Amino acid sequence: MTATTADAPPPDLRLPKRRGVELLLLIGAVLISVYGYAAVGLARNGAVPPDVAGYGAGLGLLALLAHLAVRFRAPYADPLLLPIAVLLNGLGLVLIYRLDLETPKDQAAPTQLIWSTLGVALFIAVVVFLRDHRVLQRYAYLSVAAALVLMIVPIFFPAVNGAKIWIRVGGFSFQPGEFAKILLAVFFAAYLAANRNALAYTGRKIWRLQLPTGRVLGPIVAIWLLSVGVLVLERDLGTSLLFFGLFVIMLYVATGRTGWIAVGLLLAAVGAFVVGSFEPHVHSRVQDWLDPFASIDAGRGPGQLAQSLFAFAAGGMLGTGLGLGHSILIGFAAKSDFILATAGEELGLTGLTAVFLLYALLVARGYRAGLALRDPFGRLLSIGLASILALQVFVIAGGVMGLIPLTGMAMPFLAQGGSSVVTNWIIVALLIRVSDQARRPRPDHVETGVIAPMAEDEL
Amino acid sequence: MIRYIRRAAALLLLLLVALLLNAARIQVLDADSLDDNPANRRLTIARYSQPRGNILVGGRSVTGSEDTGEQLKYERTYLHGPLYAPVTGYASQTYGTTLIENAEDDILSGTDSMLAPLPLWNEITRDRQPGGNVATTIKDSMQRAAYDGLGGRRGAVAAVEPSTGRILALVSTPSYDPGRISGTGSSVTDAWQELNASKSQPMLNRAIRQTYPPGSAFKIVTAAAALDADVVTDPDDETDTPSPYVLPGTSTTLPNEAEGCEDASLAEAIRVSCNTVMAELGVRVGLKGMVDAVRRFGFNDTGLKIPSGVAKSNFDTEMSDDQLALSSIGQFDTTATPLQMAMVASAVANGGDLKYPYLVDRTTTRGGSTVHRNGPRTYHRAMSQQTAMQLRRMMVDVVDEGTGSNAAIDGVTVGGKTGTAQHGIDNSGRPYAWFISWAQAPDSAQPAVAVAVVVEDAAANRADISGGGSAAPIARAVMEAALRD
Numbered sequence: 053m054t055a056t057t058a059d060a061p062p063p064d065l066r067l068p069k070r071r072g073v074e075l076l077l078l079i080g081a082v083l084i085s086v087y088g089y090a091a092v093g094l095a096r097n098g099a100v101p102p103d104v105a106g107y108g109a110g111l112g113l114l115a116l117l118a119h120l121a122v123r124f125r126a127p128y129a130d131p132l133l134l135p136i137a138v139l140l141n142g143l144g145l146v147l148i149y150r151l152d153l154e155t156p157k158d159q160a161a162p163t164q165l166i167w168s169t170l171g172v173a174l175f176i177a178v179v180v181f182l183r184d185h186r187v188l189q190r191y192a193y194l195s196v197a198a199a200l201v202l203m204i205v206p207i208f209f210p211a212v213n214g215a216k217i218w219i220r221v222g223g224f225s226f227q228p229g230e231f232a233k234i235l236l237a238v239f240f241a242a243y244l245a246a247n248r249n250a251l252a253y254t255g256r257k258i259w260r261l262q263l264p265t266g267r268v269l270g271p272i273v274a275i276w277l278l279s280v281g282v283l284v285l286e287r288d289l290g291t292s293l294l295f296f297g298l299f300v301i302m303l304y305v306a307t308g309r310t311g312w313i314a315v316g317l318l319l320a321a322v323g324a325f326v327v328g329s330f331e332p333h334v335h336s337r338v339q340d341w342l343d344p345f346a347s348i349d350a351g352r353g354p355g356q357l358a359q360s361l362f363a364f365a366a367g368g369m370l371g372t373g374l375g376l377g378h379s380i381l382i383g384f385a386a387k388s389d390f391i392l393a394t395a396g397e398e399l400g401l402t403g404l405t406a407v408f409l410l411y412a413l414l415v416a417r418g419y420r421a422g423l424a425l426r427d428p429f430g431r432l433l434s435i436g437l438a439s440i441l442a443l444q445v446f447v448i449a450g451g452v453m454g455l456i457p458l459t460g461m462a463m464p465f466l467a468q469g470g471s472s473v474v475t476n477w478i479i480v481a482l483l484i485r486v487s488d489q490a491r492r493p494r495p496d497h498v499e500t501g502v503i504a505p506m507a508e509d510e511l
Numbered sequence: 512m513i514r515y516i517r518r519a520a521a522l523l524l525l526l527l528v529a530l531l532l533n534a535a536r537i538q539v540l541d542a543d544s545l546d547d548n549p550a551n552r553r554l555t556i557a558r559y560s561q562p563r564g565n566i567l568v569g570g571r572s573v574t575g576s577e578d579t580g581e582q583l584k585y586e587r588t589y590l591h592g593p594l595y596a597p598v599t600g601y602a603s604q605t606y607g608t609t610l611i612e613n614a615e616d617d618i619l620s621g622t623d624s625m626l627a628p629l630p631l632w633n634e635i636t637r638d639r640q641p642g643g644n645v646a647t648t649i650k651d652s653m654q655r656a657a658y659d660g661l662g663g664r665r666g667a668v669a670a671v672e673p674s675t676g677r678i679l680a681l682v683s684t685p686s687y688d689p690g691r692i693s694g695t696g697s698s699v700t701d702a703w704q705e706l707n708a709s710k711s712q713p714m715l716n717r718a719i720r721q722t723y724p725p726g727s728a729f730k731i732v733t734a735a736a737a738l739d740a741d742v743v744t745d746p747d748d749e750t751d752t753p754s755p756y757v758l759p760g761t762s763t764t765l766p767n768e769a770e771g772c773e774d775a776s777l778a779e780a781i782r783v784s785c786n787t788v789m790a791e792l793g794v795r796v797g798l799k800g801m802v803d804a805v806r807r808f809g810f811n812d813t814g815l816k817i818p819s820g821v822a823k824s825n826f827d828t829e830m831s832d833d834q835l836a837l838s839s840i841g842q843f844d845t846t847a848t849p850l851q852m853a854m855v856a857s858a859v860a861n862g863g864d865l866k867y868p869y870l871v872d873r874t875t876t877r878g879g880s881t882v883h884r885n886g887p888r889t890y891h892r893a894m895s896q897q898t899a900m901q902l903r904r905m906m907v908d909v910v911d912e913g914t915g916s917n918a919a920i921d922g923v924t925v926g927g928k929t930g931t932a933q934h935g936i937d938n939s940g941r942p943y944a945w946f947i948s949w950a951q952a953p954d955s956a957q958p959a960v961a962v963a964v965v966v967e968d969a970a971a972n973r974a975d976i977s978g979g980g981s982a983a984p985i986a987r988a989v990m991e992a993a994l995r996d
Contacts, residue, residue, distance in 0.1 A: 301519050308515045348550040358550065364537045365545030366553050378553050401538040405531060412527050419520045423513060435516060439523070446526040455533045 070131035071123050077135035078115045085111055085142025088374055092150045095375030110165070111142055114172045121176040125183075126488035130421060133487065136414045137480045140465035141168050141473065143407070146374070147394050148468050151387045154380035160387050160468045167470035171477030178481035185485045189429045192242030199235035202228035203278075207285050217288045217460075226471035229291045230462075233298070233440055234478055240299060241432035244306035248428065252307035273319075289327075289334050290447055290459030296320055297443045302436050306428070328457075341457040356382055356390065360452045363393040364404075371400025387468040389460050392452050408449070411464070415442040418483050424490035434486040437479050552582075557639070559583040559604060564619040564642030564877060566599050566611055569651045572644075574599060583695060587612075592688030594658050597667075597681050597716045598649055598870065600819070601689035605699050610716070611645055611871065614818035618643040618874045618882065625882045641877040648677035648872045653960075656992040657682040660985030665967035667717035669850040670989050673857040673949060674957045675887040676866030678817060680989055681850070683721075687713035719821045722846035723965055726932030728945040728978065729841030730789045731855055731902060734777055736804030737792040738898040746777040746901050756787035758833035765790055765836065768931075781905040782913035784929060786840050793839020794832050801839065802828050807891040808865065809854050810847070817850070817870045824851040841932060849963045852947045857961035858893035859902045859926065860949035865893040906949070915946065917983035920991060924951040924958075927986065929978030943967055946982035950990040960993035962986045 086108040093101035101107075115138045122129050145168065149161040182188075188195075205228055206217050218225045244251070278295065300316035303309075328338045339346070344357040354362065363379040366372060377397035382390045396404045418438025422431045441464055448467075451458035462472035537545070545551065562576035562585050573595045575588040587602040589595065600610025608616055617623035619642050624630070626640040657668035661684040670680035691702040706714050715721055737743045743750065754773035755764040765786055772785035780788035793801055805811065805826040815821040824847040826838060837843035847855075850868060858865040867890040874882045894902070906926025909915040915927035930945030944966040951958040964982040 301522075305512060305515045305519050308512070345548070345550075348548070354548075354550040358548075361537060361541075362545055362548065362551045362553065364534070365542040366551075368538055368542050378556055381552055396534070396538065401534055404534050404538070408527060408530055408534075412524075415523060416520070419516060419523075423516055428512070431512060431516070435519065439519070442523045442526065446523075446530060449530050450526075450533070453530070453533050453537055455529065 069127050071119075071127060074122065074131035074134060075119055077131065078119055078138055079112075081135045081139035081142060082108065082112045082115050084139060085146055088143060088146035089149065091373070092146060092153070092375040095373055096153055111138070111145075114138075114169060118172050118175055118179075121179045122484055125179050126484050128488045128491040128493075129484040130417045130487035130491065132413060132417050133480055133483055136410050136417075137465060137477065140407075140410055140414075141171075141477075143395075144391070144463075144466035144468075144473075147391055147398075147466060148387050150375055150398070151380060151391075151394060153375070163470065164468055164473065167473045168477075170470075171474040174474060175477040175481040175484075178478055179484055182482075182485055185430050185433060185482065185489060186427060188238050188433070189242045189245070192239050195235040195242075196239040199232040199239065200278075202232040202235070203286075217286050217291065227469070228471070229286075229288065230469075230471040230475040233291075233294060234437070234475060234482070236295060237298065237302075237433060237436035237440060240302045241429050241436050244302055244432050245428040248306040251303070251312075252309055288460065289337070289457070290444075290451075290461035292323075293320075293447055293459060294440065294443050294461070296323075297447075298436060298439055301439045301443075302432055305435050306432055334457075337459070338457045341451075341454065344454055356385060357452070357454060357458060359383065360390050360393040361454055363390075364396040364453060367397040367400040367404070369401050371396075371398050371403055374398050385460075388462060389448065389458075389467065390452050391467045392449055392463050395466070396453075407466075408445070411441060411445045414438070414480075414483075417487065421483060421487035421490040425486060426494075430486050430489060434483060434490075437482055437486075440479060441476070555604070556582060558620055559585050561585065561621060561639070562642060563587060563602060564621065564644045566595075566615075566619075567644055567646040568595065568598070568649045568654070570646070571651075574602075576642075579694065581695075587690065587693040589688060589690040589693075592690050593686035593713075594654060594682075595649075596686045596689050596714075597683040597718050598647060598654075599689065600716075601692055603689075603692045603699070604695050606692055606703060610819045611647065614816075615645045615871060615874060618645060623882070626876050643877055643882060644875045644879075646872045646875065647870055648672075648679065649681065649870070650679045650993065652992040652995065653680040653989050654682060656680075656988040657964075657985065658684065658686075660964075660988045661966065665711060665717070666965050666982075667721070667849040668962065668964050668985060668989060669718045669848075669853040670960055670962040670993065671850075671853050671857050671866075671868050672959070673861035673961045674866070676857075676868045676890070677872070677887075678850070678868050678870045679960060679993060680962075681718045681870065683715065683717040685711045685713045717965070717967075718849045719817065719819065720848070722822055722824055722848050722851075723943050723945075723967070724845060724932040725841040725847040725852055726930035726943065726945055726978070727784045727786075727789075727841060728852055728855075728928050728930030728947045728963075729839070729845060729847070730781060730784065730930075731859060731906070731928050731947070732805055732808055732810075733789050733793045733796070733801070733839045734781055734905070735808075735859070735894040735898055735902060736796045736801055737777065738901060739804065739894050740796045740800045742792055742795045742800075743777045746905060749774045749776055750780070750788055750792065752788045752791045754785070754787045756790055756836070758790075758836050759794060760831060761833045763833070765840075778905045778908060781928065782908045784914055789840050790836040794836050796839075798828075798830060798835055801835065802826065804894075807893045808858060809851055809890065815868075817868050819870075821850055821868075822848050824848055841930060849965050852945065852963035852965075853961050854890075855893075856906075856926075856928075856947040856949045856963060859899055859906060860951070860958035860961050861899075862896045863892055863894040863899035865890045910948070914979045915948065915983055917979050918946065918948050918987045918990070920950060920987060920994070922953055923990075923994060924953065925949070925987075925990065927983065929983065931978050944978045944981040946978045946986045948983070948986045948990065950994060952994050960990055962989050964989075 089107055090100045090104050148164050152159050152161050206219055209219050217227050217229050303312045327334050340357050347355045359382040379394040379397045380386050395407055415438045418434050422434035425431045444464055447459055448461040448463050450456040462469045464476045565572040566574045573590045576585040577588050579586050583604050600612040602608045602612040621639040621642040626643050653670055657680045663685055668682040671678050687706050692699050755766045757764050767786050769783040769785055772787050775785050775788050810824045810826045813823045827844045834843050838845045867888040869885045873884040903926055910918050910925045910927045914929040918925055918927045927948035932943040947963045949958045949961040964985045966981040
């Protein structure tokens with residue numbers, strides 16, 4: 053399949069591009085964000101914030117530029133992806149602005165707006181300059197090398213709040229691990245697309261499990277060691293979990309071997325148990341998860357997790373309303389790791405469910421693109437990227453709601469954090485790119501033999 | 512591959528369901544218990560998010576609420592804090608509430624469901640109403656007269672309206688400004704520590720929470736018991752009592768300060784305050800009779816509330832006769848709050864019908880419509896009407912020609928009784944000076960006021976500290992304020 057043939061399908065096979073729908077949804081997303089911004093001002097000062105028009109115009113302009121890039125460079129892309137990203141990013145800005153009101157000395161929203169702008173710029177750059185996602189396949193080993201460097205560098209920088217995941221240069225700080233996850237997804241997709249048959253059909257069978265051979269087991273053990281290494285050296289349980297979960301999911305999708313899942317879960321359990329027992333930073337979080345109210349009983353007042361649970365509870369079904377909650381009681385991580393608690397308190401279970409469904413929709417659209425694509429690399433890439441979002445949402449949301457031990461991670465688009473926002477915009481750009489490929493009308497006369505061999509289950 | 516993608520998607524869907532179920536668990540199922548967790552600051556923040564209702568004296572507010580712009584927004588302020596502290600108590604963001612601030616907290620903080628325009632309104636809207644007001648029964652001029660009279664000496668004054676039980680003055684000195692501990696922070700904790708460490712115990716509400724041996728002032732109760740039990744039939748008849756009196760079963764003798772107490776009549780014994788006569792009369796009434804009598808005045812009642820709890824005034828229920836003799840003159844284990852002694856005077860003044868004392872006249876919404884109004888209730892019939900009449904005359908004699916002459920007011924019927932209570936090991940402490948009294952204007956059908964005054968300290972000599980010297984002038988000032996209108 054070549055780009056020229058794909059660009060010129062017969063007119064009668066043309067799928068609706070839905071760019072108009074996207075534009076309407078974008079307008080809706082911007083209006084909802086502006087409404088939220090105004091609601092915070094009304095609740096707190098009894099007046100609409102004076103800069104609401106500027107804020108709306110800024111967000112609207114970003115959305116419009118992104119839309120134009122998609123319209124002209126990826127006309128067949130899924131129309132839901134961009135509006136969801138804009139809505140989540142806008143909502144995140146509203147929540148951070150709202151929390152800024154409680155911390156007059158520490159204003160995070162302006163910085164976040166700058167990073168969001170940079171994120172959208174990179175989104176546009178990816179959509180404009182990356183004409184075909186399959187180009188990335190060529191850079192698989194360069195990607196993994198870059199990812200390793202990015203992950204190793206923070207070890208040489210001092211720990212911030214207990215985790216060594218930051219690089220500080222001048223006034224700026226960013227988490228290289230955030231970028232590494234995209235690079236790793238690209239590498240996994242390329243590696244698995246190339247080796248899936250070898251991974252799926254070799255190795256001994258013990259009872260009902262098809263176990264992999266030592267040669268192909270090498271990479272999975274390497275990845276496991278990498279994530280444990282990240283965990284121990286950087287004290288970053290979240291990233292470690294994310295990398296490992298991502299790898300297991302992509303491996304399973306590529307090979308369909310439940311044996312991999314079993315091995316993966318086993319390794320994860322061993323790693324988590326060992327680290328959870330002996331590494332003090334992680335150990336304390338497990339203790340917190342098991343009994344969030346222990347510090348209250350000990351007379352030291354509620355800890356972060358207890359405060360987070362209080363915030364969610366205070367929201368109830370319908371929430372207190374934007375600007376009217378007290379989630380700032382959570383303390384220093386309220387705008388970053390715990391931002392979901394503000395959503396839970398001020399928007400209630402209703403709003404929280406809506407937020408979760410937005411993420412679910414984003415992930416589902418990524419999976420859908422994966423299903424529709426024909427090349428294994430693109431498939432695995434879109435599944436991988438969507439799974440990054442899904443795992444990240446689960447790990448951090450489950451953490452702040454006491455479902456699983458807390459791991460320091462950013463809620464995609466919502467949380468304060470420049471590297472996170474920029475990375476997520478790149479992920480959405482890549483999803484736009486693959487979905488454009490997936491939905492592009494396929495001239496069926498060019499096929500067979502050009503496409504990579506298919507597994508038997510696709511027939 | 513499609514099958515595995517679908518399975519992976521199903522796994523992620525499972526995670527989503529887990530998140531949603533967990534969110535519902537926290538935000539709906541566990542929400543109430545999390546909301547009510549004492550470590551959850553939200554209740555406190557909500558509590559101080561609106562101005563607190565006010566406490567009124569004579570229709571004017573003696574409290575206020577100040578917007579601090581902090582997380583706990585409104586802080587309590589007090590006008591004439593030390594003067595009214597024994598009435599209002601404090602409402603502190605750090606240390607909670609006491610007295611009226613505590614007893615009427617639901618009204619003042621706006622959570623009382625009676626403040627809502629409709630039943631269940633608060634429950635439905637999850638809002639609270641604006642704080643309501645609490646109008647006290649205190650009369651400003653009397654409160655000031657009592658406070659100024661004590662002049663910073665350790666002591667207390669309680670004054671009630673005999674016909675209704677309304678508490679007209681409630682003073683404890685030295686006092687403190689509750690506004691100092693309203694907020695949070697180091698200035699508040701410092702003030703709290705200083706107030707608690709102070710030897711003069713400024714935060715102790717001596718009028719209702721401190722008990723003192725009532726000394727001779729208690730003889731009114733013993734006299735009432737003797738008359739009601741027909742141990743004495745005519746108060747002017749000679750009693751068969753020696754002076755000094757040897758306490759039954761011991762060789763200890765009880766002396767008199769006064770002259771001419773041997774075989775003195777009950778009236779004379781009250782007028783000049785004979786220990787011997789009253790001690791023996793108490794023994795003649797007997798333990799059971801005395802315990803019954805004191806109970807009708809309010810002694811040994813642990814449940815008296817005005818609406819804050821009043822400390823129990825004590826009269827032992829198991830004693831030997833010598834102990835009963837001492838108890839009958841207000842010594843041994845007999846103790847009373849100033850309010851209790853005001854109730855004793857009030858019972859006599861009101862013909863034996865003792866009204867339940869109360870401090871809150873009515874509670875209103877912020878707008879002023881009444882939520883609840885208190886009225887007179889009979890507490891006990893403390894003595895027969897005839898006994899009360901006889902005691903009234905005897906108490907008037909105390910003021911007209913006895914130990915209580917300092918309480919006399921021109922043209923006004925004033926009855927009183929002095930007391931000087933020994934206390935401490937071997938009576939080494941400085942005695943407490945008591946005066947209980949009542950006053951009735953000549954053109955009035957009912958006594959206007961009953962007062963009890965206790966003055967604790969004083970470096971003065973023994974004679975000056977007697978009830979007639981130290982306490983009676985304060986009582987007179989309070990009664991004069993009550994009669995002025």
